[in-house]
Structures are given as structure tokens and as C-alpha cells.
Amino acid sequence: MRRGAILFALLLGGCAQSPGAGGGGGIVSTNPCVDSVLVRILPASRIAGISHYSQDPSATSIPLAVARQFRGIAGTAEEVIALRPDLVIASTYTPPATQAVYARAGLKTLLLGIPDSIAESKAQVKQIADAVGAPAGGARINADIDRALTRWSRKDEPSPSALLYISGDLATGGSTLLNEMMTRVGFRNAAASYGLTHTGTLSAETIVTQPPAIVIAPERASRGTVLRRRLLPTTPQAVFPRVLINCGGPTIPPALERLAAIRAGL
Structure with missing residues (x-):
């Protein structure tokens, strides 16, 4: 950094x-x-x-x-x-x-x-x-x-489930760059487990009945943030800055570092 x-x-x-x-x-x-x-x-x-x-x-x-x-x-x-x-x-x-x-x-x-x-x-x-x-x-x-990748990748078990929101109520699912980075640092993408491919929304029922171990989202407060805190009052929330969400390339190293830090905190 x-x-x-x-x-x-x-x-x-x-x-x-x-x-x-x-x-x-x-x-x-x-x-x-x-x-x-x-x-x-x-x-x-x-x-x-x-x-x-x-x-x-x-x-x-x-x-x-x-x-x-x-x-x-x-x-x-x-x-x-x-x-x-x-x-x-x-x-x-x-x-x-x-x-x-x-x-x-x-x-x-x-x-x-x-x-x-x-x-x-x-x-x-x-x-x-x-x-x-x-x-x-x-x-x-x-x-x-x-x-x-060499520094932050981990394959130890278990892999806690994480739900990563990129904006508002849009979560990142499987088959995405963010999904690969999440799994590389030792998370299991909850949205992918729910069947979400790429980016999309998830029903409140799905989230409540199969809650993730942690919710990760940009720092900006939103209606989606408030709703998630009501639905999952005991689930930890972590900040993943918006600047790390938008692109790959040179953004990958700091994004991996931040995700790895969140993973280490569980």
C-alpha cells in the first residue's frame, strides 16, 4: 500500500x-x-x-x-x-x-x-x-x-461465507473477478451459493434463512445497508472501499489485501 x-x-x-x-x-x-x-x-x-x-x-x-x-x-x-x-x-x-x-x-x-x-x-x-x-x-x-496472490491466497478450511455488495442491494455472485478474489483469500461467496451468477439482487428471505458469516459492502450508507442491518442484526459488517470494487488490473493487489484482512478478522 x-x-x-x-x-x-x-x-x-x-x-x-x-x-x-x-x-x-x-x-x-x-x-x-x-x-x-x-x-x-x-x-x-x-x-x-x-x-x-x-x-x-x-x-x-x-x-x-x-x-x-x-x-x-x-x-x-x-x-x-x-x-x-x-x-x-x-x-x-x-x-x-x-x-x-x-x-x-x-x-x-x-x-x-x-x-x-x-x-x-x-x-x-x-x-x-x-x-x-x-x-x-x-x-x-x-x-x-x-x-x-502468493502473499494473500489461503486454502485452509473452513471457508466462512461472505456476502459482498458492490452498491446498494447489488451483490456479486459467481463467475466474477470479485468472486475469485474472495475465494482466493479464503471466503466462500454466499451469493454464489444462493445461485446468483455475476451481479444481481437477493431476496430478503434468502438472506435471512441462509445468513452469511459476514456482510461486506462499500463504506457509503444506503437504503440497502440499513435494510441489511435490520435483517441481520448479529452478522458482522465489514467495509470494502468502493475504489476497490470497480476494476481489476492494478486494483487487484490492494483488493486482495483488504479482503484478506477482513478474512483474518473472523
């Missing part, structure tokens, strides 16, 4: 001038999870714009002080084209009409999906790094992930 703080201090030092302010060249990302990789492997001068989500406290995976040094991109084709980037990295969920406009404008694009496992996340980091000509940077991120 201290190493990450030092890294971002260095990043801030390299962002003294507003990158991409004049337009022309560079990389534009409209994907906040791509942003978290780019700011670690590229000099600020090569990043022409990042997703506006990275400048939102509830959606970012990088410190706001870093994100706000860059031009925020809402994702409209007009603003992206105006920057004349060398490469646009976006989500596979980008509307087909926007993708078509990028193509007509002659922009080179890379569309990325949501990784459902640590292996997929590492492959995506490598794909991003290779696409922007910074393979060594991608290798460093993946090496950090491997070290974190």
Missing part, C-alpha cells in the same frame, strides 16, 4: 501540465478501468483524455488528485474526434453508432470487455500495455498481482 502511495506521488509530479490540452495525438480512454492502467504505464504527455468516471468519487479506481490532472471525456464521438488521438480505448459496451463514427473518422480503436477472472484481467492489462507500446509497464502490474 505504501508503494502505491509513492507511485501516485510520482505520477502527480509528472502531471504538472494539463496533458492533451491542445489536441492531436496521444491515447484517449473512455473506460475507467483502462485509465487505472494507463496512468501507471505511460507518461502523462501521452494520455490525451481519460473517462469522466475516473473523476467521480463513486466510480474511480485511481486517486481523484491524479484523475483531475487529465482531460475528462464523457465519451461522445465529437469530443473524442476533436482530440485527434492516435488510439481510442473504449468498452465493448460503446454504442455501435459511436463505434461507426470513430471508424468513419479514421480513428484506431481498441474495445475491451469486463474480465471475469484474475487471469482474464492480467491478459487485458497485457493487451492494453502492448497496444500503447508499454509492455514492460504491463508486466510490472501483472508481477504485482502475482506477488499479491
